[in-house]
Amino acid sequence: MNWLLTGAMVAGLLIAPAASPATWTVEAPGGGPAATVRLDEHGSPSVSVSRDGATVLDPSPLGLTTEQADLTTGLSLTGRSSRIVVEKYATTAGKRLKRMSVMKESRFRLTRGDSRLDLVVRAARDGVAYRYELPGAGAVVGEASAFAVPGGSTAWLAGHRRDYENPFIRYADVPAAEYQMPALFRAGRDYLLLAESALDGSYTGPRLVHDQSTYKIALWDARVPYTGGLVTPWRVMITGDLATVTESTLVDDLAPGSRIADPSWVRPxxxxxxxxxxxxxxxxxxxxxxxxxxxxxxxxxxxxxxxxxxxxxxxxxxxxxxxxxxxxxxxxxxxxxxxxxxxxxxxxxxxxxxxxxxxxxxxxxxxxxxxxxxxxxxxxxxxxxxxxxxxxxxxxxxxxxxxxxxxxxxxxxxxxxxxxxxxxxxxxxxxxxxxxxxxxxxxxxxxxxxxxxxxxxxxxxxxxxxxxxxxxxxxxxxxxxxxxxxxxxxxxxxxxxxxxxxxxxxxxxxAIWDETRLLSGTPAEHTVMARRSGDRWFIGAGVSGAARTLQVPAGFLRGRWLVEVTVDGAGGLVRQAHVVRGGPLAVQVAAEGGFAAIACRWRPGLTTCAR
Structure with missing residues (x-):
């Protein structure tokens, strides 16, 4: 398509945005992170994220460019609405099968002349997300979305590949390159995971292009046509302590509901x-x-x-x-x-x-x-x-x-x-x-x-x-x-x-779970994870590096429990039985080692969790 200015576009260019910056805050119901949306004096939108008063994401640009209009600047707010979104649903796989999500949603209607861009922002206890909605037909030719991660943040990133098969590496100083989502950062006391939800054939895939502290969304296709309106995928920012981020199901919570009426034939x-x-x-x-x-x-x-x-x-x-x-x-x-x-x-x-x-x-x-x-x-x-x-x-x-x-x-x-x-x-x-x-x-x-x-x-x-x-x-x-x-x-x-x-x-x-808990861990160093199936817990632990003693928190096990731990022994795998009641369980693991355990409620005479 030729880059010609239509009458509507000319009108849009001549319309001045608000004379002074304006900000709006979208806060999660019941506490959690908050998103601050800002429209500056040039009519350029941005979003930042904070949690308990601490910055998790610095002001980061928003907007789309289409063949019809540049919707990254010169915008005016012409409408805003809010609602609470509550959903209960079940899955066939994942960290837990039964889910409930509660989110605050704010919709910002932004216009430039006859062109309109709706910015939809949601905030939940474990993160925030946004997406764009466009009416009519056209083609997206660029996305301004970027993530301004606070300086000095530690990063765990994998270089971008079309099949997502690169290793994750820890960086204190991230080199300029292209990276894949998800991407994990530690910003101050909080962790931040950048991800995407609800990508389908109406849009195109992303990658992160890093320059200094900013990670810009680059699209797979240079031109993304749409008819009958466009709803883009969610740009997701999961944040909190490491357990909150690891256990979060926000990516699933934002996705459309099941398109299969009866999934009873699906058996993991x-x-x-x-x-x-x-x-x-x-x-x-x-x-x-x-x-x-x-x-x-x-x-x-x-x-x-x-x-x-x-x-x-x-x-x-x-x-x-x-x-x-x-x-x-x-x-x-x-x-x-x-x-x-x-x-x-x-x-x-x-x-x-x-x-x-x-x-x-x-x-x-x-x-x-x-x-x-x-x-x-x-x-x-x-x-x-x-x-x-x-x-x-x-x-x-x-x-x-x-x-x-x-x-x-x-x-x-x-x-x-x-x-x-x-x-x-x-x-x-x-x-x-x-x-x-x-x-x-x-x-x-x-x-x-x-x-x-x-x-x-x-x-x-x-x-x-x-x-x-x-x-x-x-x-x-x-x-x-x-x-x-x-x-x-x-x-x-x-x-x-x-x-x-x-x-x-x-x-x-x-292979399926009713509950998942991170008991302890540091990315790229060690993980101790507990997952519940029915009335039993399964615990897995893995370390990178030297042999050590892991102090495994057991407070989530109420009452007295038998824990069968399988570890590396001198002649192969060996199983040890422990009875625990609240206090931590100390497990010696080998270099590059770990353990696998099953926990079941103890009763007199019980010697094994096997059924």
Missing amino acids: GKVLWSWLAGGRPVQQSLERQKEFVDYAAQHGWPYVLVDAGWYDDPVTGERAWTDRTAEFTWIPQLVDYGRARGVGVMTWLRFSDFDSPDERVQRFGLLRQWGVKGVKLDFIDSEAQERLRWYDETLRDLADNRLMVNFHGSTVPKGINRTWPHVMTMEGVHGAEKSSNLTTSHLAALPYTRNQIGSMDYTPMAFQRGSRPTSDAHELALSVLFESGLQNLAGSLDAYRARPEAERFLDQVP
Whole structure:
């Protein structure tokens, strides 16, 4: 489109904004952070965030530029309204299944001539967020949104990649570069997590461009068309002490409600995943896959996942879904074998084989006909508007066929599980598949960064890999530390069998939770996390660096409890039993180590939490 000034735009340029700056405050109901919206003497909007009188975010620019108007300056406030937003909802995965959110919302109607921009700001006890709304049709060509993090803040950041698979690194002095969201900072006594919610095919993906202390939103697409109005994703600022930030569900709270009326067919759980136990040859062998089904059945694990290679053409070697796939695959036989033993089968798929409506209708329908429970879609590698629209359409088609999904080579969760409950997990992480450059400091940053915003398919338990940075007990603890609606466990059968205490713990640990608490931690240094399932608590701990004694707060356990702790011993994993009542529990952990524990209410004669 040519950059021509229409009559409306000329009028807009000639209209003067308010002569003096004006500010408005949006405060969370019942206490918490406050957002201050300011319109300066030039009509340029900004937002800052404070908590208990301390600045968390300095004044940061707002606004959009469209092909029709520059809505970053010359604006006037022509209307303002406020309301309280209260929502109760349930999820199929995450830190807790039952949620309630209470937020104060203020809408600011900003105009420039005939052009209008609504700024919607929400404040909750655990953070603030804003988004933009535009009427009519047009195209966004720029976003002024930026985050002015207070100087001297410590940062935990990952460099931007299209698949979000870079490690998180701690910075005292952040170099100029592009970074991904989520991004974590410590500003004074408070933590600040920058994130996004409700991204879909109506908009485009972001990255953070750092310059000095400002982190500016850069958009994937240079031009983002819209018709029938535009509602952008939420720019989210979660803030508070480290426990408040880590336990927050604000990203989900801001997302649209479920688009599936009856998600009763969505059943999270542990998945026996064989890729790191043998790669493509194991995926191409029905007999080897039956061995994994047998192990899952023996241990009560509900699923196995057959990964890349199962539908490579045995004649031509072509690595794509063809018209012959249904003829030569043995997946239906494996599904029948698993069904007879109470184990569901999931399959890996190439995104490119399901990128048209006809392919999805036919091929997802065939998978459902076979009895496949879910799919792992890989190599998506984009947040362009066109690819985000593919997510929207694919999620609908998967739901129509009652197929759960794990996205790999993907974006990260941005409230997607609330809107589409069959999204069980997503990769978007520098995970266990990496054969090098994995560090325990990266792992100790993930609960506060990537995994904070939603289920994460890190694929733990690769005990057989000598390159992993964790001790056995630390690796076992990842089943609790890392939340994932489908927890794809990556060990070989021999590695599990060589570690009976790991088997014992993994047979009991669930993949969904009623409650999550951060007991202690420092990003990139250590984490102690407790998650409740029913009447039992599961505790995971992992450290980066030297051996030490962890003092584990146990005040959340009311009364007397039996705590079974699995730690590294001289000859392998060992289990210790403790009876605690309120006071801290001291646990000695190895270098790069940790522990995994189960807590159940004590009664006379009780010696184990196992059921």
